[in-house]
Amino acid sequence: DADVTQTPRNRITKTGKRIMLECSQTKGHDRMYWYRQDPGLGLRLIYYSFDVKDINKGEISDGYSVSRQAQAKFSLSLESAIPNQTALYFCATSDPGTGGKDNEQFFGPGTRLTVL
Amino acid sequence: RKEVEQDPGPFNVPEGATVAFNCTYSNSASQSFFWYRQDCRKEPKLLMSVYSSGNEDGRFTAQLNRASQYISLLIRDSKLSDSATYLCVVNHSGGYQKVTFGIGTKLQVIP
Numbered sequence: 001d002a003d004v005t006q007t008p009r010n011r012i013t014k015t016g017k018r019i020m021l022e023c024s025q026t027k028g029h030d031r032m033y034w035y036r037q038d039p040g041l042g043l044r045l046i047y048y049s050f051d052v053k054d055i056n057k058g059e060i061s062d063g064y065s066v067s068r069q070a071q072a073k074f075s076l077s078l079e080s081a082i083p084n085q086t087a088l089y090f091c092a093t094s095d096p097g098t099g100g101k102d103n104e105q106f107f108g109p110g111t112r113l114t115v116l
Numbered sequence: 117r118k119e120v121e122q123d124p125g126p127f128n129v130p131e132g133a134t135v136a137f138n139c140t141y142s143n144s145a146s147q148s149f150f151w152y153r154q155d156c157r158k159e160p161k162l163l164m165s166v167y168s169s170g171n172e173d174g175r176f177t178a179q180l181n182r183a184s185q186y187i188s189l190l191i192r193d194s195k196l197s198d199s200a201t202y203l204c205v206v207n208h209s210g211g212y213q214k215v216t217f218g219i220g221t222k223l224q225v226i227p
Contacts, residue, residue, distance in 0.1 A: 104165075
């Protein structure tokens with residue numbers, strides 16, 4: 001079974017709808033992240049969380065919110081989706097100092113979101 | 117100037133060729149560096165960390181040049197399975213060790 005899972009894997013929705021993307025991990029990591037990936041722009045950080053009580057905005061948090069329900073779960077919400085939020089969304093986890101691979105991030109398989 | 121810059125490519129190389137990618141970064145205080153590999157429509161996965169002394173893993177060699185602020189990835193004896201996008205990742209200093217991803221360099225190995 002995958003260590004980092006995301007649901008749904010694909011979603012098409014309409015402008016103005018509320019959407020929630022979910023991420024679960026079995027790696028036991030405290031740190032979790034949400035990124036979006038757009039062609040020509042690379043991965044950009046939306047939000048990150050270092051533990052259940054710690055939530056931080058990334059570089060492009062406007063229009064998004066998150067919830068860290070447990071160590072293993074980190075959800076991303078689009079309160080009112082707009083077309084320019086069409087992108088590939090990745091959840092990731094990390095555990096500082098693991099095996100000497102400083103800050104290696106482990107990614108989920110991604111959610112492809114289309115907002116019409 | 118972007119924090120992390122990569123040539124998006126694509127680099128089209130024949131099987132068996134040697135190919136090298138560079139990545140430049142703007143923050144001289146950057147602390148750690150990585151190469152990730154991303155296959156089409158898949159998640160990125162760590163390929164290798166980049167150490168000051170350089171490091172090698174089989175056909176792959178990574179180098180760091182702090183003076184010129186770039187890292188490189190060399191792939192020898194390219195295989196068809198090496199076809200992917202290679203992401204340069206830089207970890208900056210600060211309270212939160214900010215991680216910045218480059219846009220990636222696409223490699224296509226041709227039979």
